[in-house]
Amino acid sequence: MLRLGAPARRPRGGSFDVVIIGAGPAGLTAGMYASRLGLKTVILEKAMKPGGRTANAPIVEDYPGIEKIGGEELVDRFVKQAQKFGAQIVYGEEVVDADFSGDVKIVKTKKGNEYKGLAVIIATGLSSKGLGIPGEKEYFGKGVSYCVVCDAPFFKGQPMALIGNDDHAMEEAVYMTSIASKVYIIPHADKIEASESYMNILRNSPNVEILEGARLVKIEGDGQKVTKIVVRLPDGTEREIPVRAVFISAGEVPTTEIFKKAGVEVDKAGFVKVDPKMHTNVPGVYAAGDVTGIGFQIVIAAGHGATAALEASKHVKRLKRVKKIQI
Structure with missing residues (x-):
């Protein structure tokens, strides 16, 4: 090939x-x-x-x-x-x-x-559209991206987050599994509305964690690069997740x-x-x-x-x- x-x-x-x-x-x-x-x-x-x-x-x-x-x-x-x-x-x-x-x-x-x-x-x-999340604008080009194909290879072997809940987002997540050390999927919605074919691949991928119902709260970094995200879980608690890249797929x-x-x-x-x-x-x-x-x-x-x-x-x-x- x-x-x-x-x-x-x-x-x-x-x-x-x-x-x-x-x-x-x-x-x-x-x-x-x-x-x-x-x-x-x-x-x-x-x-x-x-x-x-x-x-x-x-x-x-x-x-x-x-x-x-x-x-x-x-x-x-x-x-x-x-x-x-x-x-x-x-x-x-x-x-x-x-x-x-x-x-x-x-x-x-x-x-x-x-x-x-x-x-x-x-x-x-x-x-892709943006979300207007704190840190999104500040870290655009420093770990925040709207194009997985364009930018994921720059972060090969590092933990990444995918924000989205539709077929396109899950397609991107599948691609990320071959590049990232870990892929965190944050639906930023109550549920994921994607084809079962994509979800089966992701659920069976050892380096994928799907946070059902979680929403992105903010993106944080050291001024030069993204270092973590904060997400709100369905029970109202917040969780910090260390990542190097955040890919936003929000329409x-x-x-x-x-x-x-x-x-x-x-x-x-x-x-x-x-x-x-x-x-x-x-x-x-x-x-x-x-x-x-x-x-x-x-x-x-x-x-x-x-x-x-x-x-x-x-x-x-x-x-x-x-x-x-x-x-």
Whole structure:
């Protein structure tokens, strides 16, 4: 199996036909289609591995043509196909600014790199909400995170807490079991409402402790890093738990603020508005997958990605043919 997150090449900016933001099922499928159509394609992913939530799923049983497969293996197949046709994937590359005003779109990243493209496909998925708990803001980036895939590997071999009570939270907890020395699950609700398949895995994991009905009270540290959390148990008593990382999974919102500032229309919930062919209101800019608020299924995201890439290809070829633009 391909080692996820280990591309052969890592461009640091540059000019491309298509710039894809996000390496989940939508972005990877878009990358595979775009590169197969002969477009110079780059996929930017802020995490250090591809796949997003799909990579964390222990089992995927609803992808057509595949009866049963692990999420990581399915993502691995997406990656191999995209790279086979020439798509470049850059990990740890978080987009922080964008300029979509001209025919040549500009995307800037946190590392100071600049990517130019004749088309952009937004496939950034969803991100977790915060809780407003004391210490959450103060220790963000110092042990508090909203992205297990992005940050859990930095705390390998150390105790961690997962705050959440739904399927997505339990998917993340399952992923954490292979990284953390101990995983404390704090529902921050009266009960956990997740699939039994996830709960069976977690209940049978020797390094997992599930605190049913517990709520997070505060996060504490030494000023530089998280050292413990305080939780309130159902009987009203409080318990201190030493942890090095706290991952908060309290609902999700689309990651679109940067694109909204660049002129892309979003709805009241922040999802990117698209037509049936994944066009946004900005010519040459497309969106695919969960960021559109449609479906929230792997197969739907993949279909979006394919459609967006096909439309992006038409746009790029038109610009090259009519306006003689080369990138």
